[in-house]
Amino acid sequence: MDDRQRLDRATAGVEPPFAVVDMDALRANAADMTRRAGGKPIRVASKSIRCRAVLERVLAMDGFAGVMAFTLPEALWLVSAGIRDVLVAYPTADRDALRALGSDPTAAREITVMTDSPEHLDLIEGLALPHPIRICLDLDAGYVALGGRFRAGALRSPIRTPEHAAAFAAAVAGRPGLRLVGLMAYEAQIAGVGDRVPGVYGRMVRLMQDRSRRELAVRRGNVVRAVREVADLEFVNGGGTGSIEKTAAERAVTEVAAGSGLFHPRLFDFYRDFTGRPAALFALPVVRRPSPGVATVLGGGYPASGAPGPSRLPQPYLPAGLRYHRDEGAGEVQTPLLGPAAAELRVGDRVWFRHAKAGELCERFASLLVVEGDRVVEEVPTYRGEGRTFL
Template sequence: MDDRQRYDRATAALEPPFALLDLAALRANAAGLVRRAAGKPIRVATKSVRSRALLDRVLAMDGFRGLMAFTLPEALWLAGHGHTDILVAYPTADRHALAALAGDARAAERITVTVDSAAHLDFVEAAVAGVRPRAEIRLCLDIDAGYVAFGGRFRAGALRSPVREPDQAADLAASIAGRPGLRLAGLLAYEAQIAGVGDDPPGNAVHTRLIRLMQARSARDLVLRRGRIVNAVRQVADLEFVNGGGTGSVERTVREKAVTEVAAGSGLFHPRLFDFYRAFTGVPAALFALPVVRRPARDVVAVLGGGYIASGSPAPSRAPQPYLPAGLRYAPDEGAGEVQTPLLGQAAEDLRIGDRVYFRHAKAGELCERFDTLHLVEGDALVESVPTYRGEGRTFL
């Protein structure tokens, strides 16, 4: 029985559109991440999962420890449901959430908030100034892990922190140490140009070689610079953790002595954008199914909805991938549509009204913003249905 038959059988009682998760694929992907991490703990990136039930499943597996949240309200919610080690990986400008954090000693022990400037420190202090009694707020210093070359004329990596050099990091750490009620607990440096950029993309061979060259040089630069930054900050503060990496760079990042843990999340679902790496091969685990609702021509069908475009720089790679049955492609003048999506190809000839087409999202957790439930499939059986964040009435972005 092939995958499409398995999924059709497992979800026969469901009406599409719906989202499913293949549990065997999830376990295989998790095991692959743990092998690549070589003994260092993996902090689970919640933005790539967006389901509490699944986060609990993953954290119950050996090799995973702690959560990397994307907003402070999300972290407060997760702490309220029993999670005890939550790093908010992006700075917050939510005054109400900061005041709630400072007023809840239990949550404050469990949550670490990211900063990258004295302006962030000023904002935090102003937001919690009226809170009495006030809990100590744990902070994480975010470092720019991007690659800069040719005197600054070339840059690769996410535009995140302005803190790049050891002296800048040490100065900010000292500023934190001098402010009562704030404590530096960790350091974060995310190398997006390695972890989030596949080194084996289809198409232009010259472009592929340039990506690999950039990543090799970036990795050499970062292992030295991150180590020096960590050493400089440790002169000022006792760091509990140094976080780095992502799904695409786990095996590289864990080699750095300065790094105590890595982050990963997308690799659990293995969305389309993670097909293009040489170092690892995942198994597509998260899919969504759309029903065939039209047959405009012999080799053309239209499915309901489908325009679930991923965030990032607009490109064809941000569209979902028609996955099963294999061989379907988008109509070039329509693409993935708001209310219907035409699909072309020989595989369309065998599809009938009501049949399902299974898609892979380009990214991981964004799928869960479209669906309130994930249906968990084991073999050819539906074993459980669990809510996404949306299904619990939570939309944090």
């Protein structure tokens, strides 16, 4: 039985549109991720999951420990639901959420917030919170070359050198209401950029990533040593799904962050060092046949964030051999599909799609159908389904 037959059989009693998580595929992906981590714990990036029930299942697996949240309100909600050790990956200016954090001893113990500037420290300290706030320093992990004329990597923290990081750590240490407990450096140009790309561009990507890895391993190690002279760090976090084994190999790194690899969305098909199984998919019904070679499905316009382009569109996955119409793409309320498989589809059939990214799929659906083998064993709410839309 192929994947299309298995998924169709499992969901035969459900009318699309709907989304599923294939637990057999997710478990296989999780096992491969922990193998790549080489014994270092993986902190689960919640923005790549956005379903509390799935997040709890992953945290129960060997090799996974802690959550990397994307907003402080999300972290407060997760901790209130019993999840522990939550690092907020991005700085916050949400004063109400910070007051809630500093007023709740459990939350203050379990949540760490991200900072990279004195303004963040001033904002937090100015609230005069009753409980100390755990702080993580965000280090710029981007690659800079040609005297600063070339840069690869996310535009995140202004902190880059050991000297700057040590000075910032000292600034935190001088504030009694704050405690520096962690350091994070996310190498987006390696972890989030596929290197299995043909031609000259692919060679350039691989050259950039190789040089970036070597530069960052030295710089991150020097930064960690400098900061440890000022603060007793509990963790040093780095990496992402695309760089797990390389980041984990650095002595200075104590844990890696990853999440997308669990669902293995379309953008993660383009890496040389690992392969995964698509574990999160959505099904749309065929609702019209404009011509013999076209099948139109309901909905489908679920683009991913990032620089706009074809790579951000969902992938028509099953049956194989479908493509978008060049003038319409993925539509808000309907999507015409072309290709050899389109001629075989009939009104009422379903087409299975993969999202370009991972957790963003859950912003479109209120629940996920949990598939085991060829059966739906449970339906679980997404963040959206629990009434939580944090961004």
